[in-house]
Amino acid sequence: MEKNKKIPSSTNNPYLPFFASIREVGQQTSTVKHFLVDLPKENYPEKFIPGQFYQLSIPGVGEAPISVSDYDPINHTLLFCIAKTGVVTSQIHTLQKGDYLGLRGPFGNGFPMDTFRGKNIVLVAGGIGLVPLRSVVEDYFRNQDQYGELEILFGARNSQEIIYREEMKQWRLKKKTTCKITIDKPEKGWDGNVGFVCNLVDKSYCDCSEVLFHHTSPDQTNTVILVVGPPVMFQSILNNLSTIHFPDDLVYVSLENHMKCGIGKCGHCNCGGKYVCQDGPIFSWKELKTLEKEY
Amino acid sequence: MRKRLKINNLQAFLQELQKQATLIAPVKTDAGEREFRPVEQVADIVLEGSNPLRSPKEYLFPQMETLYTFHLQKDGKATLKETLHNEPQIILGIRPCDLHAIAYVKEFYSTTHQDVYVLEKWKHTILIGWACQNPLNTCFCTSVGNSPVDSKGADIMMAKTDSFYLVEVLTVKGKDLIEKIPSLLEDSPEADNEVLPSIQKQTESMIREKVDLLSIKGRIDSAYSSSIWKSYSDVCIACGACTFNCPTCTCFDSADLLETCQDGCRYRTWDTCQNYAFTLHASGHNPRATREARLRQRVMHKYQYSVEQLGLFSCTGCGRCTRSCPVNIDMVSIIKDIKEVVDHGEE
Numbered sequence: 121m122e123k124n125k126k127i128p129s130s131t132n133n134p135y136l137p138f139f140a141s142i143r144e145v146g147q148q149t150s151t152v153k154h155f156l157v158d159l160p161k162e163n164y165p166e167k168f169i170p171g172q173f174y175q176l177s178i179p180g181v182g183e184a185p186i187s188v189s190d191y192d193p194i195n196h197t198l199l200f201c202i203a204k205t206g207v208v209t210s211q212i213h214t215l216q217k218g219d220y221l222g223l224r225g226p227f228g229n230g231f232p233m234d235t236f237r238g239k240n241i242v243l244v245a246g247g248i249g250l251v252p253l254r255s256v257v258e259d260y261f262r263n264q265d266q267y268g269e270l271e272i273l274f275g276a277r278n279s280q281e282i283i284y285r286e287e288m289k290q291w292r293l294k295k296k297t298t299c300k301i302t303i304d305k306p307e308k309g310w311d312g313n314v315g316f317v318c319n320l321v322d323k324s325y326c327d328c329s330e331v332l333f334h335h336t337s338p339d340q341t342n343t344v345i346l347v348v349g350p351p352v353m354f355q356s357i358l359n360n361l362s363t364i365h366f367p368d369d370l371v372y373v374s375l376e377n378h379m380k381c382g383i384g385k386c387g388h389c390n391c392g393g394k395y396v397c398q399d400g401p402i403f404s405w406k407e408l409k410t411l412e413k414e415y
Numbered sequence: 416m417r418k419r420l421k422i423n424n425l426q427a428f429l430q431e432l433q434k435q436a437t438l439i440a441p442v443k444t445d446a447g448e449r450e451f452r453p454v455e456q457v458a459d460i461v462l463e464g465s466n467p468l469r470s471p472k473e474y475l476f477p478q479m480e481t482l483y484t485f486h487l488q489k490d491g492k493a494t495l496k497e498t499l500h501n502e503p504q505i506i507l508g509i510r511p512c513d514l515h516a517i518a519y520v521k522e523f524y525s526t527t528h529q530d531v532y533v534l535e536k537w538k539h540t541i542l543i544g545w546a547c548q549n550p551l552n553t554c555f556c557t558s559v560g561n562s563p564v565d566s567k568g569a570d571i572m573m574a575k576t577d578s579f580y581l582v583e584v585l586t587v588k589g590k591d592l593i594e595k596i597p598s599l600l601e602d603s604p605e606a607d608n609e610v611l612p613s614i615q616k617q618t619e620s621m622i623r624e625k626v627d628l629l630s631i632k633g634r635i636d637s638a639y640s641s642s643i644w645k646s647y648s649d650v651c652i653a654c655g656a657c658t659f660n661c662p663t664c665t666c667f668d669s670a671d672l673l674e675t676c677q678d679g680c681r682y683r684t685w686d687t688c689q690n691y692a693f694t695l696h697a698s699g700h701n702p703r704a705t706r707e708a709r710l711r712q713r714v715m716h717k718y719q720y721s722v723e724q725l726g727l728f729s730c731t732g733c734g735r736c737t738r739s740c741p742v743n744i745d746m747v748s749i750i751k752d753i754k755e756v757v758d759h760g761e762e
């Protein structure tokens with residue numbers, strides 16, 4: 121970087137991206153790809169918390185906030201899973217192995233994993249909402265002896281839109297782990313669950329959550345539920361949870377407000393007294409109840 | 416440290432300031448308005464009169480600002496060049512409402528992940544305040560706990576009397592500047608203690624109305640579900656003028672600009688929460704889809720959310736939103752309604 125008197129350089133500028141090279145690209149569905157990138161040594165995160173996100177950019181095109189699916193602390197790689205929704209994400213989809221991605225982050229609070237130790241973890245994801253939750257899954261398997269059981273409840277619009285298909289097959293085979301998938305409408309060749317993912321947290325549904333309803337002595341205070349999906353989806357999950365009086369401080373939701381800066385400055389994600397990018401994107405249901413419904 | 420400046424020494428004083436750094440002050444424009452601009456000739460400066468429509472905020476947080484330039488290499492990697500600006504500047508003639516605004520903006524951008532662009536400029540800026548003697552009928556600084564002579568945020572505060580200017584030096588930055596300026600200033604006698612209080616009394620008597628918002632500070636969210644918002648948003652055309660002229664609005668949008676196939680920049684521009692697309696999610700869902708929700712957001716941010724975040728109202732009572740609104744939405748009327756709803760509930 122050039123330095124001169126008029127243009128001082130600051131090493132602490134949160135708006136400057138660094139560049140990471142892409143190690144692997146893979147097609148997840150027709151509109152979703154995953155990208156595995158190698159972090160340069162000077163940009164290893166001091167700490168990564170599952171649920172955090174990075175701002176991904178291509179110079180000349182723009183920036184978009186994307187959740188981390190996995191940070192591998194040994195190989196120092198980051199995994200992203202990106203749906204093609206507009207200008208920036210479409211351009212990212214054209215990138216290949218060896219190309220570079222601009223990155224700023226990690227940003228956001230992440231899930232309070234420390235408070236989950238010893239507890240069962242139930243993940244409820246709608247569509248691309250599984251992306252941030254995968255970082256929880258990976259953390260769980262790396263430290264499985266510290267947690268109780270893991271249950272993944274996943275809903276996709278149709279069988280073509282199921283992401284992390286191969287990974288889920290592997291997760292199912294692990295001990296203390298269950299994985300249930302549902303698709304919105306019946307389909308030829310699909311013999312699994314049909315209907316919205318909120319069914320899986322409804323006691324009256326035949327294949328409902330194991331951890332929440334089928335355990336011999338379900339202990340609510342020993343379970344946390346993490347929900348990620350569009351607002352209509354998580355609202356109906358929260359409604360179901362209120363009918364079983366599930367404690368609101370043990371339920372966490374990740375919000376997806378429009379974001380530009382990721383660091384509490386541009387105002388786009390402002391919701392009441394909070395900046396979702398910085399105070400969130402993870403909020404407990406209890407906190408959510410006190411927040412203006414502007415998410 | 417307090418000094419006096421003789422009326423006929425003002426021009427010499429301004430010339431000395433101009434020698435020290437880029438001097439920004441209210442000057443008369445061709446359109447006959449006064450605007451904060453870099454001064455070419457000190458004779459153009461007009462300190463008296465009402466507060467300019469645009470605040471000096473843009474000299475710390477410009478309407479448009481390049482964050483960095485980039486040069487794309489063949490492999491798709493880019494070399495970046497940060498474009499921080501830190502040329503020394505002196506902003507003169509800032510009313511207390513705008514001093515408060517700059518203090519707020521600086522505080523806001525100093526939170527976690529400091530905004531180096533604003534803070535670098537602030538570090539190299541000397542703020543010279545000006546006790547206000549010309550309130551407009553849109554002004555309501557006393558409603559939010561400010562006063563027309565409050566010097567909070569200033570490095571130096573100036574006030575005009577019939578026979579001299581009072582020059583109060585408040586910070587190290589201010590002292591360093593004054594010490595560079597020889598012999599124009601005289602000692603200020605004990606009796607000058609009365610200058611600011613008397614201007615305050617005089618100016619406050621000219622302010623149209625005072626709505627006591629301090630007594631409901633922190634409780635303003637209880638008006639969130641009120642019907643008052645709709646009565647204003649029904650006429651709002653969501654033009655955003657109120658937010659663009661607001662001295663404490665800090666929101667921005669950012670984008671990339673490609674100038675050649677290899678060179679470009681990332682820049683930011685002021686943005687407005689009054690725009691529908693401001694909060695539009697990638698999914699198409701919009702948490703503030705109505706004008707009612709967006710107008711309430713603007714007002715609630717000023718009086719409730721910034722109190723929750725920083726303990727401060729982010730409204731300084733300058734009245735620029737009212738001055739610039741093409742459909743005459745009056746902030747004083749809004750805060751009167753809020754106070755009524757918070758104190759006595761909905762009718």
Ligand SMILES: Cc1cc2nc3c(=O)[nH]c(=O)nc-3n(C[C@H](O)[C@H](O)[C@H](O)COP(=O)(O)OP(=O)(O)OC[C@H]3O[C@@H](n4cnc5c(N)ncnc54)[C@H](O)[C@@H]3O)c2cc1C
Pocket residue numbers: 173182183184185186187188201202203204205206207208209210248251252375376377378379380401692694695696697698699
């Ligand atoms: C915390 C967070 C984590 C996310 N994680 C993922 C993820 O892991 N995978 C994934 O595929 N998507 C994720 N998203 C959504 C993703 O950021 C948007 O799809 C992306 O910003 C759209 O950018 P674009 O330039 O491709 O679309 P554009 O062409 O800019 O616009 C498409 C639509 O997206 C909206 N939009 C534009 N910019 C943003 C923005 N910065 N934030 C939100 N909406 C915006 C626009 O209003 C428009 O409706 C996440 C969003 C947030 C806030």
Ligand code: SF4
Pocket residue numbers: 650651652653654655656657658689736739740741742743744
């Ligand atoms: S200036 Fe008036 S019309 Fe324009 S957005 Fe503000 S309140 Fe609405």
Ligand code: FES
Pocket residue numbers: 378379380381382383384385386387388389390395396397398
């Ligand atoms: S994304 Fe800019 S404030 Fe949250």
